[in-house]
Amino acid sequence: MSRREKDRMNWIAIGAIADIPPRGARCVATPQGKIAVFRTADDQVFAIDDHCPHKGGPLSQGIVHGAAVTCPLHNWVISLETGKALGADEGAVRTIPVKLEGQRLFIALEALASKAA
């Protein structure tokens, strides 16, 4: 992503980091479907589509370990950093830029904006 594109990104506030339990996730409802926002044990934050590449399981409901989540439906393990399925499974979900500013969380919905517009 070039600098210019990044500058043009549309950062939307979604709440505070404290709203998400450590090793947990919350959902953000958007016109394009749910986005899952994760907080790891060491307070890193990631956002991905709440839609498992396997059969659409809600990833926000899975168990979070390291920087990965295990899907609640059939136990695929998805990397929060890359959105890719780990281990023997193949597939990926969209990752969404997310930023922690002080205590406040923002996600960038540029792709979505152009789609919705």
Place this chain on the structure above:
Amino acid sequence: MSEKLVIIGNGMAPGRMLEHLLEEAPDRYSVTIFNAEPRVNYDRIMLSPVLSGEKAFEEIVIHGDGWYIKHGITLYKGHRIVAIDREAKTVTSDHGVTESYDRLVIATGSVPFIIPVPGKDLPGVLSYRDLDDVNAMLLAAQSRAKAVVIGGGLLGLEAAAGLKERGMDVTVLHVMPTLMERQLDPAAGYLLQKAVEARGIKVMTKANTKAIVGKGKVEGVELMDGTIIPATLVVMAVGIRPSTALAKEAGLEVNRGIVVDDRMRTSDPAIMALGECAEVGGHVYGLVAPLYEMARVAAAGLADSEERRFVHSDTPTKLKVTGIDLYSLGDFADGEDREEIILRDASAGIYKRVVLQDNRIIGTVLFGETADGAWFNDLKKKATDISEMRDTLIFGQAFQGGASSDPLAAVAALADDAEICGCNGVCKGKITGAITGKGLTGLDDVRAHTKASASCGSCTGLVEQLLKLTLGEAYNPAAVQPMCGCTSLGHDDVRRLIKAKGLKTIPAVMQELEWKTSCGCAKCRPALNYYLVCDWPDQYADDYQSRFVNERVHANIQKDGTYSVVPRMWGGVTSAGELRAIADVVDKFEIPMVKVTGGQRIDMLGIRKEDLPAVWADLGKAGFVSGHAYAKGLRTVKTCVGSDWCRFGTQDSTGLGIRIEKFMWGSWTPAKVKMAVSGCPRNCAEATCKDVGVVCVDSGYEIHFAGAAGLDIKGTEVLGLVKTEDEALEVIVALVQMYREQARYLERIYKWAKRIGTAEIKRQILGDGEKRKAYYERFVFSQKFAQVDPWSERVSGKDKHEFRPMASVGFAEAAE
């Protein structure tokens, strides 16, 4: 559309064929199997260890029910095919099911031969072929009375050893002068007889049966010379006949067996046959190795993957009686053109004989020491000229070239294509290749990847030596299975160390026990959370982020991400008020499906997560609490109507069920726990397949446990009989607490009980009043913290964040 493959018979041969077929052409056929035996495919060879008590039936299942589900195979259990219509291409079962086929495979195995003597149909006369025969023998053995086994071959001797092991007084009758005369020469047969007799089994050779005598049931066996041997059980193990009647009736070419070519095709191009029922090149077979080769050939034919043809080869015979080592292979009759080399060591009970023709081995008999069997087999197969080593040949491989007599060295010296597992035709190179190539570390791995040692098990020692050779120090046969990739410790060690070191949080466990990952994984975290909840009920703060979603939000997630809600209906009893409240909730929240569950209560499915707290609030007002249908915890206690209503009821089964459920609900357990109470032995609440069950009888309450009716099916075992309801409750609670404290996470009661032994459980729960009291007290203490309705907690605001989105982004914001 996939082609339809129908298989008649679900024995070892077609089971193996399907494994190959699923590998080679997984989607080519839709498969339907009819099996006269009412069960899945199991390792028939291992019935003898089940009979003797060395193994349980579950351990010898090859394909459990789950396997058929996973591969989309329809299995009709207990359906005998009675007709094949080759014109219409259909088969019909004795229960009237008709199925059409594109390809048909006949694998009906063999039927035991019953000698046509008077009395052969008396109750108490059994054959030895399937699990039903074993169960019938076990039942008979309970009386510890006298058994006669007719037939001194492989099956007869295994049956005799098993029955002896079970406490019966056993006599073997054999019509020939020596035992196993078809596989052993007279000298080895004599040694075998001595070894069998040394176990307290009587052997009578040259014993010709005239009749089986008895009025209404077996009382004895009468020999031609008039001798009568008293017996309450007679097992006939005199041989088998290929089961060909069905094929004959359908007009297929049948000789001794169903005639097939070397690609397993019968005289009808749409029909194949394999297994013991098939005759190929004039041979019929009774050991699995050639049948497995047939399976490979048949699968290749069905998959059109390669042109494979069946080639005859000799299979070694081994006797599976612990402590008797015997190996026989090939042809060992005397003859003009034959020479033999013999070794006898009377004091060690060893006899070895190798038969040669033109300096090549054609037969081998080994008794007392069989380690060199594989080597002799290899020399025979390759027709190696042995003139060079003739003088030392009989001493075995270790003696060749002055090598030491170290068994490892002997295995090391075997060629890569030497056969290790005769049953499955696996050679040394394949095993060592899999060990290094796939990083295998233990026997189970090797069994899973190569099938070596997975059938009769007699090559287990060789496979272990190969592991040792290939892995060196890294091979640790006693190695425990680690909990998961995050630790090298097994569940039992972790449980022990949590207690011993007083570890009370998940981070403490991971720190002290040197976890390899920063915060575990989805396997170990729920397990650790359970262990801590169980061990420190008053001190540990349950970690919801380490629970599977269902237990975190107290509802069952569905495939579309909605949830289902199952309230408790104590003992399966409900009322107009409760039903009305459910009806109102269903209307108000437009719940798409209401279903009566298999656990005597009502499930509301398709509820949106956001609606859960409001649904629970309404249910709570009507007095409902969570049914924990999602929990590794107490689920349902099913009951029948019992003495309150039923004309056969002996006790108040409904009342006792409700009492147990009210006492125990809310408790977390290693895996789910389901119970049932039946009012009499008619057992309408199906108590005898539950984790814990009670069958009421006139004299009190028979307490059952360790049943299963899910992926595995297993009847319960009886823990004991108690006189009063109070005692029943105390025993059940103590039993469950013992299980809570000892089992591994996700281990159901029946698996735990098998691992630690039912005798030990009986001893602690029924034999030791103090232990029982202590377990009971610990359960009661833990319930103080556990018995809180999770729904009402959440209605009053706990974990609010779970049920609503963190934020909602509208179109305007998104498009800004």
